[in-house]
Every structure is written in structure tokens, then in C-alpha cells.
Amino acid sequence: MFCFSRLLRAAFVSATLSVSSLLPSTLTAAPLSPELASRKPEFINVQLSPDGTAIAYRRVGADDLMSLEILDLASGEKQGVAGTENADVGTFIWIDNRRLGMVLTKDKLHGLGMFVYDRKTGRLARVNEGVQGFVSVPRDGGNRVYVRSYSDEAGVLMEISTLVDLNNRQATSNMSAVRNRFPAVPQGIVLNYIPNVAGEPVLAVSFDEGRMLTFLLDREEESWSSLPLDPEETPILAVAEDDITAWVSRRTADGGSSIYRYDLLAQEWGEEVYHDSDYNLATTRLVLSRDGQKLEGVQYTRVRTHSEWFEDRLAVVHERLTAALEGYDIVLTDRASEAEKAIFVAVSSTEPGQYFLADLDTGAIQHVAASAPWLAGVPLSPTSSFGYPARDGLRLQAYLTLPATSDAKKPYPLIVLGHGGPWARDVWRYDGEVQFLASRGFAVLQPNYRGSTGFSVAVSETDRFDYRKMHDDVTDGVKALVKAGIADPDRLAIMGASFGGYLAVAGAAWEPDLYQVAITNVGVFDWEMRMTDQKGRSSFAYQWQRKHLGDDKEKIARFSPIHYTDNIRIPIFIAHGRKDPNVDISQSVRLERALKARDVPYETYYEKDSGHGFGAAEAQAAYLEAVDAFLQHYFFRP
Numbered sequence: 210m211f212c213f214s215r216l217l218r219a220a221f222v223s224a225t226l227s228v229s230s231l232l233p234s235t236l237t238a239a240p241l242s243p244e245l246a247s248r249k250p251e252f253i254n255v256q257l258s259p260d261g262t263a264i265a266y267r268r269v270g271a272d273d274l275m276s277l278e279i280l281d282l283a284s285g286e287k288q289g290v291a292g293t294e295n296a297d298v299g300t301f302i303w304i305d306n307r308r309l310g311m312v313l314t315k316d317k318l319h320g321l322g323m324f325v326y327d328r329k330t331g332r333l334a335r336v337n338e339g340v341q342g343f344v345s346v347p348r349d350g351g352n353r354v355y356v357r358s359y360s361d362e363a364g365v366l367m368e369i370s371t372l373v374d375l376n377n378r379q380a381t382s383n384m385s386a387v388r389n390r391f392p393a394v395p396q397g398i399v400l401n402y403i404p405n406v407a408g409e410p411v412l413a414v415s416f417d418e419g420r421m422l423t424f425l426l427d428r429e430e431e432s433w434s435s436l437p438l439d440p441e442e443t444p445i446l447a448v449a450e451d452d453i454t455a456w457v458s459r460r461t462a463d464g465g466s467s468i469y470r471y472d473l474l475a476q477e478w479g480e481e482v483y484h485d486s487d488y489n490l491a492t493t494r495l496v497l498s499r500d501g502q503k504l505e506g507v508q509y510t511r512v513r514t515h516s517e518w519f520e521d522r523l524a525v526v527h528e529r530l531t532a533a534l535e536g537y538d539i540v541l542t543d544r545a546s547e548a549e550k551a552i553f554v555a556v557s558s559t560e561p562g563q564y565f566l567a568d569l570d571t572g573a574i575q576h577v578a579a580s581a582p583w584l585a586g587v588p589l590s591p592t593s594s595f596g597y598p599a600r601d602g603l604r605l606q607a608y609l610t611l612p613a614t615s616d617a618k619k620p621y622p623l624i625v626l627g628h629g630g631p632w633a634r635d636v637w638r639y640d641g642e643v644q645f646l647a648s649r650g651f652a653v654l655q656p657n658y659r660g661s662t663g664f665s666v667a668v669s670e671t672d673r674f675d676y677r678k679m680h681d682d683v684t685d686g687v688k689a690l691v692k693a694g695i696a697d698p699d700r701l702a703i704m705g706a707s708f709g710g711y712l713a714v715a716g717a718a719w720e721p722d723l724y725q726v727a728i729t730n731v732g733v734f735d736w737e738m739r740m741t742d743q744k745g746r747s748s749f750a751y752q753w754q755r756k757h758l759g760d761d762k763e764k765i766a767r768f769s770p771i772h773y774t775d776n777i778r779i780p781i782f783i784a785h786g787r788k789d790p791n792v793d794i795s796q797s798v799r800l801e802r803a804l805k806a807r808d809v810p811y812e813t814y815y816e817k818d819s820g821h822g823f824g825a826a827e828a829q830a831a832y833l834e835a836v837d838a839f840l841q842h843y844f845f846r847p
Contacts, residue, residue, distance in 0.1 A: 239588065243837065246645035247829035250561045250580035257543045260306050261550030264577065267298055273826045277301055277311055279328060282566060290326055290333055302343045302354065304371050310354055312340055323356060325373050334373040336386045345404035348546060353388060355410050357402065364399045366391040366410055394424045394433050398749065405448040406501035412448065414440045416749045419756030425473055437476060444491045449501030458490045464665040466490045483507055489663050496523065496541060510663055512594045512606060513637045514538040522569040529574060530555060530565060538637070558592035558610070561639040588613055590647040592637060597689035599682050603667060607656040607686050608635055613647040621652040622700035625687060629707030631679055634661040645833055652696060658682035674757040676768040680715040687723065702844055704728035706822055707792065714800065717781060718773040726843050728836055730784040731792050731821050734771040734800050737762060742793050774803040780810040780843040784832055786819030812839055
């Protein structure tokens, strides 16, 4: 019988973890330092070994280097591969209970190839240089993995041998490891490959001239055939071991979506197995039986993580953790392929993650690790959901975090923090940037404007290329908070990165009397320039946007705040990484010149070693410190 006090003793009190450390601290006036706000969780990509006796994860060190660490769950012993300045650990995968495959990277940008780490000998060997990423490991073993090659544009599928010499002290090479190189798909450039639940590749998703295509692999004939499934409209979530049964999401007439069975050979739709009338299930995590024929659970994001279970043991563990950790989302992150073990993580807007190991046969729950132990006792502010109507009546959802200061009083100074994408969304999770701003007296609004993914058709798809309406949605959220007496109309700011950076400057240009300052990071301000630049850098992004936006340059110009800089009168903070591979820094430089020509106050922060955002913790901390100084000078000064 489950005992709550026993779970507290066994899971929560051990290893520096206490019940109080899982609860938000009493709020004080102490601001969160840029260094603490920028520090990354220690545990990333936690994966169980096939037999469930060990976990592997990427550990972020204080020096921001990424290492692979393996924890033996019985003994507590740790081993792994330390990250260095020239070789960070990127993606990794369990090959079997003894060996792991990984891709090492240089400068967090450039791949150094695939390596194999042997737990028994503690040695590392290079397998192949031309590996872009892992596709899967076959369940039947055979010392092989499927990978995607980056040696050509098509990103072809390869079968790689993992048999390497691990008896030498130095890393060794097995550069002839390619067992099989599958033919390229007949059309387009591959976006991703989809394996079945047993780890064998079945499908490929490609794009060509703005269209997304699906191809079925005949492994015996080594040939691809086209399927009448548009991945944009009917994304495939999983494939059963028989290579025939697929689980596919499809929009429904009520504006929501459903999950269906689909026969890949007959190309016929089967039964509807799950439905949500308000949310898109395209990114749902399906929990399936070992053969992939039975649906055992679904997890996806509504306002918070929504879980439904159709397997009793998973339901019991989830219910126990939910009851013990009231106010947290409990998320299944991994499940052993050879044992009845699973990893769950408890998260909230003030907790990056507490990891638990569950034995599904016995119901035993063991606390494994805290991903950010340094946050214990740090005053943080919880985030809540905020709903509001857009000017056309469409209901939108946002997140609101109130100031984490003891002397805060309504109406609060408000800063909008717009997410990037725009085809992404904010979720209810810990966000160091949000907490950084809240600790400085701001209420923080994170609006899921139209085009944000995961919602109904009306929110996520109908106007997903109308950037001006997205700007209007942000404005409407701010005005709703002002009307409610939560936000001070004389103390409003807007901030964001990537598309969020675009929204920040759009707010300054198209709402010249609303905000007091704007902060943009790696933003886009001229969409025609952006699309021209994309044509040379990313054919998929260029083709997809051109397909939906067309060639109407006047229309595209109306979306571009660079043509409206005459309206800007407030101070602007412009940040950009000089090595940005996504948005060229010329976008920010052009904005800077336009503001200078119009005598608009501005500051620039161009970081020489950063790309699309400040990925390194040290760079992010320096950025936040500069933002803080800008706000103190232009926003908070008398």
C-alpha cells in the first residue's frame, strides 16, 4: 500500500532535497543575479538504460561545457565523458546496457562525428565523421544504429556499425563503419526520419518547393514510395512494430484535433482513439505498448501538461507523484525498453525539474536528482495563466508572472516577453529570464498570440502568417492587463528574441504611445530582406514562407517595422550575436542606422562569439546585465 510519508522520507528528504525546497520561497526584494538567472539545469535529456539499471544525461558544468554522465541507480557510482573546449557532448543514445553513442561538437555548432563510449572500459572511440544525428537504435541489437548523414544536402539515412576497438587507451577510429547507405528519398530534402517502436526506420518526411511530403521505406527492397499524408496537416506521431499501424494526428471539424490509427500499406484511416476540441495534438507524446499496438497514455500541453492514462500502473505512479507534489506537472520522460522502469520529472514555473525513477511492477518511487539544486531557497515568483479577448473576439491564452518583491503594489510595471518562432509557444515552466525580470519589480506577460502552436485552428493556423495581427494580439493582452488594474499604463516595456525581437520593435513602431522602452534580441525587422537571406541559407524556410506569403512585396513591407521607424520615439536596446546562422546581424545593424538617423535613443549589444541567441551561460548573463543597466537608466530612472 502506498504511504505518503514513506514517499516523503525516501524520495524527498534524501540527497539535499526537502519538501520546503520544492515550494516557492518567501518573496523578498533581492533581485536574481544575471549569473543565477542564466545558469542552465544540470540534467538534460535524461535517458534510462534498456534494462533500467542506469540513467544517462548531459550535465552542464559551471564552465558551460556539456558532459555525458551515467549514474548507476543501485550503487550511485557515476562515470562518463567530460566536455572540453574542443569537444562538447551533443546528442547521445543508448546502444545497449554497456555502450552509448554520442555526437561531439565544437563551439556548440560544428559536429565532430559519432563516438561510442564503453562503460566497462571507460574508453571512447570515434565511429564515423559524417553523422548529423541519431535516428534510432534497433531493439534487436546487432551492434548497429541508424543515423542521418550531413555529408550531403539530402541528409541520407545510414546504418552504422558500432563495433569499434575500445581496448586502446586513446580514442580510436572505425571510419569504415557504414554498413548500409540507403538511397535518397525520390523528392525533396529530408527533414526527419521516423522509426517504428522497435527502432527500425519506416518513414521519411521531406520538403520540396514549399510542400512537405511523406515516404514509406521498404527495407528489403531499399526503396521509398510516396504516401498521401501531408505532414503539415496530418503529422505521424508513432509507428507500430509491424510497420503497418501508424498513429496520426488530424484536425477535426470542431477546430480541435484527434489521434487516429492509420494503415500505411492500405493507406486507409482507422479508428479515432483520442480527441481534444480545443488543442492541437500534433506534438503529443504517445505512450505505447512494447509492440506499438496499444495506446497506454497521452501527454501534451494545454495551459499546463495534460496527462491521460489507459494503463493502470502508469496511472498509479502519476497519481502518487501528483498527490505528493501538489502544484507540479508530472511528466513521463523515458521508459526502459527491457524492464518495467520509467523516469518521471516534476516541473513547475519555479522548479526546473526533480527526477524520479518508478518501478511499474512494484510501484516503488525513488528520487534520482534535482536539475537545479542551486535554486533551493531562492525567492521565485509563480506563473499563472491569463486569458483575454483579441480585438476580433478570438480568445487567447497567456502566462502572467507577478513581481517577486515584497514592496510590489498594483498596478505593476509590466514587461511583455514575446516568444520566438512565431510557430512555437510559451509553456508553464521555469524560465530564468522571466524570474530575472520579476525579481526587479516587473509583472511579466508571455502572450501566446495567434500562430502559436498547439491551440485550436482559429488560434494556431488561420492567421499564422499575419504578423500584423500577431502584433495586435500582444497589444490587446497589454491593454487587457491595464484595464484590469494589474499593469501601470505609464510603466510598460516590451522585450523578446527572434520573432519576439520583431514584436518588440513592432510594438515601438506601431504603438508609439504605449511602451516606454523596447528590447530586441536577434530580431527580424525587414521581412523581404529576411526571405532573400533565407533563400541562400535555408531553402525550407524560404520556400515555406514564400508559399504562404506569396510575392506581394507591398504586403510584406506592411509587416516590416523597418519601414515605420519614423514612428519610434522610445529608447531601443538592440542585441545580436555576430555568428548568428539564422537571422543575419545586418537586420540589427540596419535598425541601428535608422534609429541613429532619427535621433532615437538606442544601445547596442553585439556579442562576437554568439549565434542566434546567447547560448553560453556566461554570454546570457552578460546580456542580462546589459539589459538591466538599460532598464535602470531608461525605465526606472525618476
